[in-house]
Amino acid sequence: MTWRAAPDDRRRRFGGRIAGATGLFVLAAAMCPQASSATPLSYLEAHGAKAYPINNLLWALIAVSVAVIVMSIVLVLMGTFRGRTFPADALPGRLEVDPVPRGSIWIFTGVGASTLVLFATTVWTVVTLAAVSDPPGGKADITIEITGHQWWWEVLYKGSHKGTGPDQILRTANEIHVPVGQTVGVELRTGDVIHSFWVPSLMGKTDLIPGQINRTWFSASNPGIYRGQCTEYCGRQHAHMGLEVIADEPQQFAAWYEHALQPAPAPVSAEARADLDAFVVRCGACHTVAGTQAAGILGPDLSHLMGRRTLAAGTLPNSIGYLSAWIADPQHAKPGALMPRLDVDGPELTRIRRFLLTLQ
Ligand code: HEC
Ligand SMILES: [Cu+2]
Numbered sequence: 001m002t003w004r005a006a007p008d009d010r011r012r013r014f015g016g017r018i019a020g021a022t023g024l025f026v027l028a029a030a031m032c033p034q035a036s037s038a039t040p041l042s043y044l045e046a047h048g049a050k051a052y053p054i055n056n057l058l059w060a061l062i063a064v065s066v067a068v069i070v071m072s073i074v075l076v077l078m079g080t081f082r083g084r085t086f087p088a089d090a091l092p093g094r095l096e097v098d099p100v101p102r103g104s105i106w107i108f109t110g111v112g113a114s115t116l117v118l119f120a121t122t123v124w125t126v127v128t129l130a131a132v133s134d135p136p137g138g139k140a141d142i143t144i145e146i147t148g149h150q151w152w153w154e155v156l157y158k159g160s161h162k163g164t165g166p167d168q169i170l171r172t173a174n175e176i177h178v179p180v181g182q183t184v185g186v187e188l189r190t191g192d193v194i195h196s197f198w199v200p201s202l203m204g205k206t207d208l209i210p211g212q213i214n215r216t217w218f219s220a221s222n223p224g225i226y227r228g229q230c231t232e233y234c235g236r237q238h239a240h241m242g243l244e245v246i247a248d249e250p251q252q253f254a255a256w257y258e259h260a261l262q263p264a265p266a267p268v269s270a271e272a273r274a275d276l277d278a279f280v281v282r283c284g285a286c287h288t289v290a291g292t293q294a295a296g297i298l299g300p301d302l303s304h305l306m307g308r309r310t311l312a313a314g315t316l317p318n319s320i321g322y323l324s325a326w327i328a329d330p331q332h333a334k335p336g337a338l339m340p341r342l343d344v345d346g347p348e349l350t351r352i353r354r355f356l357l358t359l360q
Helices: 002-034 050-083 105-130 250-260 270-283 318-328 346-356
Strands: 142-151 151-159 171-174 175-179 184-190 195-198 206-208 214-217 224-230 241-250
Touching: 050 105, 142 175, 142 195, 142 206, 151 175, 171 175, 171 250, 175 250, 184 195, 184 206, 206 214, 241 250, 270 346, 318 346
Parallel strands: 142 184, 175 241
Antiparallel strands: 142 151, 151 171, 184 214, 195 206, 195 224, 224 241
């Protein structure tokens, strides 16, 4: 009957399409490691001494998982298509049990093989964790303290190549410049709830726990921008708690550091003075700008805001348009963020923005 052939046919074509789509997906996934700008949070590629051993383990575990799935599928298909025929009179009643335990060998082999593989991967995992727990040589080249806040990252450099005196201590937010090839020790604290610090191409995750300091480290082997993210749910804007590690050549990093230590330029005109005053009055209770009376600590340090690539922990690009929108209504871009809508009017917004634009 023809009405039967049609659905069968369609099913076959549908099956072909699924196979095609799966093939494309696998191909796309295989190409992902190269497309790092399209997948900024990629843990499939490694760019530092801490990331390499973790990455090797990851790929090995992926290979084992894929092998197990392929083997299971092959065995199920073999069982399905080899089939077994029974004499018609044995059905539908009872079947005679085969006295020779030919099936058991499969069970012993399967359990034995998975136990061995699980044991091997456990040992490898423990060895990897031990290998990356301390920086090479046991000591980091520079140390930074990172404090998690709902929903941004405070970054404190505890010194530079010039020493650890108070004049070398640097505070910034959400963007972590580091010198390529040097190990960066990280001390993690939190100002409120539990967060987790993760820069997938450079290191694994480490939690930020109230009342204690957790230590970790990383290094970047290539110059570039590495995206990071809070990975412990910490409230409404958890997904908008991103960060960037920017790995510069050492002399470039030194120049950045030197510049970042400079206070804001003193106002040179009456207009600039008024701009600064507007900022201090409206924003200074929560934000610090070095060299001014603005010394608040509830929000990110804005001393060199214009040097940053993003606003509000990786949520918006740092352009004049987004900056104006953020000042006018931070709750629009990041509902629930701890910077309230301040109802700054047009002329005041212009003054404050003009001041912020001087913070190179
Ligand atoms: C009640 C405290 C408070 C006040 C007042 C306040 N802010 Fe904020 N501000 C914050 C907090 C908290 C954040 C971090 C928000 C986030 O990313 O979740 C922030 C973030 C920002 C950022 C983004 C900084 C970055 O590194 O990404 C800018 C820019 C900013 N504020 C500008 C201003 C300006 C300009 C004013 C005055 C008109 C102002 N703020 C007033 C608390 C405040
Ligand atoms: Cu979080």
